[in-house]
Amino acid sequence: MGVGANLAPAEKRSHEAQVAGAMSGFARETGALSAFRLESCIHCGICADACHFYIATEDPQYTPIWKVEPFKQAYKREASAFAPLFRLLGLKREVTADQLAQWQHLLFDSCNMCGRCSLICPMGIDVAALIEQARHAMFEAGLAPAELYQKAAHQQLTGQPESSAEPYRDKLLAIGQQFGVEIPLDKPQAEVMLCVPRTDIEHYPASVAALARVMQHLQVSCTFRSDGLVAENYGYYAGGMAWQRDISRRLIDQAIACHASILLVPECGHAYAALRWEAADLYGKPLPFRVLQVSEFLAEQLASGRLKLRPSGTGATTFQDPCESARKGGVNHAPRALMKAMGIELHEQKNHGGFSFCCGGGGGVLDIERAAPLRYRTMENKLREIDDTGASTFLTSCSDCRRTFDDAKTHFDWQKTPQSLLELIADNLMGAAPRT
């Protein structure tokens, strides 16, 4: 199957309609800031040296700024100060439908939206922000990969990215029973509203139980809400802004309904980005509550003395910083403060904190089946960095990272098992009986 063949949403559109949709979407969104970013590129190519897809393959097409080339071309031709001149002299060609279809591979399969490229540009351009905007245009053109499009559509409609044999609400309660912890659900009023990655519901139920256990231990008034359970936002991945808004809106409405002062984002990097940094813009006004990532919240509790942790005894440990919450969202210190409080001997990877390499699954890449071979290739460097730390314990605070590494464990017969920082915290609450 060639690139562009997996275009379920675009099947019924003409090529011309695809291009017009993409370009009008892009033009609509190109404000002064994006235009300035597009204008500023000097074609130095340095951003390639930050991108793990390029580093792993040395294939020039994976140069981050090249991933927005059709959009740069369209901006210069249609909207820049000298656009009439570019058109008159034929210096900027019209973007073709075939060109856009080829770029689907570059914008979705080979970009985790991890933002590492934004740290290297000598002009300071936030390349990742341009790529996110280009994804919006691709969605408008019907060129979002089928896996992301379908999950986004399903989530926008039902609140769940996929149908399940039993509703997530029931699964959540079943997890509570399985792990012997009370799941606060649909309380009319709570200080903190909780949500959960569906990855945790499906694959890591202990993580869901850990969240409930920690909140119970802290005696925080909190609740999950049946109508706003899922933290992930496939609209964000697929580039569908309206769907992203609707998906965020479910959580926002529920947080408002239960008068929450905090919407607590669990261990899910992109959910944090979508809710903390983008939801208010899509909502159209500031959110009437704080959005905190669970590590941030617990670090605040730690600093205030409400949370006390005992030594975890995990030995040499390394930590995977989720790109969306750490590099792009500023949650770098909180997880380290929590690990320090548990006496963890942290062995940092060569590239860590804000400079860490992505797990390879971010940006929806883990969901795109055809992207797997390339993803595995880029992961080799990441796995080497983790192995080089000599750590026996491997922690992260993102369920997508965790799932990506679990997948690598099977694919590469890799010896490490990614573990949840939150689960480790729940196991080491001072004053709580150790779990058996």
Place this chain on the structure above:
Amino acid sequence: MDLLSFARGPALKVALTIFCLGVVWRIVGFALLRIRLDRSPARASVPKFLAGGLLTIGTRSWPHPEFIARTGAGEAIGYSYHMGLFVIVLLFGPHIAFLGSLFGFTWPGLPSSLITVISVLTVTLFLAVLFRRVTNPVIRMLSNFDDYFSWFITMAVMATGIAATAHLGGPYQTLLAHHILSVDVLLVWFPFGKLMHAFYIFPSRAINGAILARKGATS
């Protein structure tokens, strides 16, 4: 009117006019587009994120340690020839005299012999830049007419400048006319191509840096 009088008379005036109007128009062209306000609460205070923006102006002049092994050589060449250009343009006696006539004040320069050495080094680095542009697969893929023409016209200015200073290839008046004419062409081209990065570089670093600092993100 001889060639030299034309070059530094009407041609220069027209070139400077196009340069000024073009630069303003290009900046106005995007600055008047919609500015979307970020409604998410900032992690950093206003002074902190503004300071973050200003800091990024400096930090992006030097690669982060995480990247230096891959980008150090390329960046060293890039920054070196830019510094060479600045020294030649701003610290060569005849240039100071010319700029002084425009701005109304002058400043001390460097000895001509030193400027000659710097010029030869800068031209050499500039050739290395072109070599890299055509041989490095990433840069070659990204390159277009703008990149090559901007390189060509800048090189023409440097080459004609060296020829005029060294009295190579003809009467001084003609060599100087060629040099000034090449500057005229550069000024005309400036607003239309990548040379605009001279105006963009610091605001771009500062604005993007401030936006990232506002989130507490890495910059």
